Amino acid sequence: MELLDRYLQAVQFFLPKKQKADIIAELSEDLRSQIEEKEAELGRTLTDSELEALLKRCGSPWEVASRYLPQRYLIGPTLFPAYRFFLGILLLGCVVPRFLVWIGFLIFDPADRGYLNMGNMLETIVSAAFFTTLAFAIIEWTGIKLKLMDYWNPRKLPPVKDPNRISRANSLVEIGALVVFFALFFQVLWPGPVIDMFGAKIVLAPAWRGFFWAYTVLAMCSLALSGVNLFRPYRTKSRAFWRLLLDVAGGAMFCWLLKAQLFLGISAPNLSEEKAAELTALLKLIMAKALPWAVVILVAILLMSSYRIFRVWSSDRRRNAIVPSVNGVTTSIATGT
């Protein structure tokens, strides 16, 4: 019976203090009755391996004890989906931008890649996970959850979203922003060798002309696309592709602008030559340092635009899949492509 006593002792270890004696007495009684019955059947005492088999059938001490314990959790099933969502967003927010910036430094400015200390990324991730978990545990255990669960109204739920619908307001804002951009771009940054900006004279490299006209063409294409979107406010594969092309081309050109160091110098009536040289060096340095961040933004734009194409494509596919076939010919809803 030594095995039985050891088993009961192990179960007892995990039980709540107040109920320990009671539960163990009852469990012990049941197991002893089982052993007695088995021994009566066999006409002999049980061997250690037979007793071991009987105890194994009952389950591990932890498993047996856990059945007597109330269900406990830090974050319950109601809050868990929101917890997982927030944790995912936070961790992505911690990891992805830093990683992309680091890649940017590695490609364009390897000497300065130590500027971002990747070593403390793990620390950031653990801290973010800890504080998110703590916040949700507090919501779960302080009764805030119940208030949050009550505070809802079907009328206040967000309207049904059509991810492929382009808001007309967005298109109008885009058109307005592009018109303002054209006005400023042509008035202030007209591609002469020297640009006069708010009384200061900025000297740019001749390559600026190429950038100016290329950017003008891109902005005009964007204006045309926004115009089409205003009157046909649904994303299509071709328009999503054009958006990707224009966004990536614009981002790539901006990165090139930073990399090419087109900025040669600055002068102003009240600015000494020394100060102007300092200011020029500072602006060049800022442009160089901004390059990795610009690459990050470019990659983010590329990913977002690619995702937009994928969304249109999968939505078209789903729509085509559910359209019934007529006389054996599958019809598809016009998608505007």
Next chain:
Amino acid sequence: MSQSIDNHERFENLRLELRRGCLSLAVLSQLKTERYGYTLRKALNEQGMEIDEGTLYPLLRRLESHGLLTSEWREEEKRNKRFYRLSPDGKQVLKQLAAEWQNINKSLNGIL
């Protein structure tokens, strides 16, 4: 082969889930007369309602904490045993659950 194992596991999970809901009713019904854990388990097993000790004793405690059972420790055959029986509330709930079971059974028979 692995698909048949998956199917078996799926069936086993559903079977356990189905039986779990019936266990309280079965236990309450057997405690119209006083019994201690081991004899209760044997009685249930003999009637085809298999239940292991790890499930039965926590269930008995839960039913007792809900006021549906009463229990007392007594010596029998030179050993201390805990005897359970239905409380007045337990009798009432058993009637209601039995009626509910009949309804479910009737509906399911119709559906199946």
